[in-house]
């Protein structure tokens with residue numbers, strides 16, 4: 207146990223709130239306020255406040271478990287690691303490397319995500335790796351890359367929100383998912399700006415809005431097209447911006463003009479006057495933003511839907527300009543960094559593409575392997591899980607609980623059971639770990655050091671604050687030990703900083719360039735926004751002794767964001783920049799060597815990251831959800847989160863205070879639908895889709911459309927919402943359609 211308070215960050219969502227961990231007299235640790243982190247300024251939600259409860263050995267795994275005669279029994283680390291290495295080696299020898307699946311998570315630190323991707327490709331030689339972040343934000347990532355040439359969830363810091371004129375928040379209930387972020391929107395309204403919320407439910411977030419649009423689930427794309435149609439019809443297009451900074455407008459314009467307002471009203475259920483009001487509110491101020499979250503993204507047309515919202519920004523000149531832009535509110539703790547450094551099926555570190563020969567050469571050189579030895583792209587997350595027990599015979603899984611979180615979860619549970627071998631690394635015995643042949647107990651946030659990248663693209667250092675319980679090891683140690691047992695003795699360090707130094711080199715020159723970031727900078731500056739290239743070799747040499755940025759030199763070019771426009775004193779205070787105030791470098795008065803890149807809080811202000819520097823319109827049209835209501839399944843189901851639970855609930859369901867606040871699943875429905883069913887508050891309702899049946903008590907509210915029911919997805923068992931959800935995939939992002947499917951609702955047992 208450390209004797210002093212340690213500044214660190216929350217283990218849960220992508221807001222990555224700052225907190226201090228302070229020792230208690232009893233020898234434990236408690237969360238105390240940390241006001242120096244500008245995003246949350248000390249505020250935390252209940253999940254963050256109670257996070258130390260999951261450190262308790264009362265709820266933890268502290269010994270490896272190995273299945274013996276059908277039962278998981280305690281084993282030594284050597285027994286467990288030998289068993290995993292032996293099984294993986296035997297399966298690979300018999301069926302080839304692609305019979306070995308690897309599944310990661312958006313909660314893994316950058317160092318772990320990086321090492322897991324390297325382990326899969328270098329040690330196992332498999333192409334079959336993906337992660338649960340595919341379920342979280344991949345459509346926004348795909349839409350952002352198509353339009354801007356780069357995916358960073360927010361291309362500006364959150365602190366810009368209160369200073370803009372209008373925000374359209376599409377499918378985000380941040381009052382429940384990240385409550386401390388709500389203050390940015392309250393401040394927006396206090397400053398005279400307006401908030402438009404798009405959501406089929408009147409959520410606590412929607413209650414804050416100046417205008418709440420309640421479209422039918424799965425029609426956000428049509429809604430965005432209808433708004434763009436009105437922008438054109440009302441002469442609100444920023445012609446000069448479109449001409450100077452974009453391409454593809456004519457096709458996008460033609461597609462939007464086919465979505466006239468009355469047609470869009472019929473598709474979405476949002477009235478024409480509301481559409482007109484939204485356009486007025488969005489277009490009248492000088493600056494405005496669109497922020498999307500899982501609502502529009504978790505659809506079988508999520509990439510096109512994101513494209514349609516970006517089109518609205520581009521046509522009105524609201525991207526790549528101060529206080530304007532499109533952004534995605536990433537969900538998982540390291541959902542951003544986890545999608546940058548190589549645990550995705552098609553990706554190498556630094557957000558490089560696995561099928562790009564130059565990227566393969568660069569990363570292979572860092573890894574000391576032949577580029578031709580690297581496998582090609584593999585299957586996406588759902589496709590990988592769906593293939594378990596067929597040509598994928600084993601799975602190594604870290605930081606994920608697909609038995610609860612995957613779509614069509616009962617089917618995925620069967621696929622997991624059909625494997626020849628399943629190994630799971632986790633902190634607790636999750637529902638997925640309980641199916642494993644070997645479970646390895648690993649360290650977690652407060653017990654280890656590592657970097658996370660927040661939804662703003664701000665790289666943060668989460669520091670070790672306490673000694674882990676006896677019996678657990680870090681994921682990095684696990685991968686080191688397995689690599690050695692599988693014949694790769696070098697290249698898998700267990701020290702997170704050593705891994706990060708390698709990650710810097712691997713990411714250098716890539717879209718997500720971390721090469722100028724060091725642990726020391728992260729501490730001194732309270733986080734650094736990527737891209738942050740390292741100085742070129744000669745400049746690094748000229749600085750001499752510039753330990754603050756590390757001696758690691760990558761050859762990456764310094765871009766024009768460096769602050770070296772004064773006298774060559776060697777060190778400069780970061781120049782005052784009125785648009786940079788709180789954002790970056792986050793630590794006021796931080797001093798950097800003159801040639802050191804300060805990081806990039808705001809992207810695209812001069813040019814987009816496309817070849818020609820222009821943003822690209824997406825020529826998209828509305829299409830229905832993969833499954834629409836019909837006679838047999840007449841109601842929409844949409845799913846989401848509640849404030850007191852997090853994702854699959856593996857951690858938060860073990861915290862008494864959170865369980866008391868949110869003890870179990872429910873079915874939210876409108877009084878008119880309840881009356882049709884003859885259901886009263888609390889009655890057990892069976893929700894049935896083509897994939898299964900879930901039962902949970904009724905929660906009746908006028909805050910939802912009468913044609914829609916809502917279920918939170920945090921629980922296993924008979925109330926598991928993902929038993930019902932549809933794995934129909936977006937053709938580009940391969941993201942499943944969690945947010946809309948057709949169900950029928952009946953009183954259970956009636």
Ligand code: SF4
Pocket residue numbers: 216217218219220221222223246249250251252253254255383384385386387
């Ligand atoms: Fe943690 Fe997110 Fe809650 Fe902040 S909002 S305390 S990061 S769960």
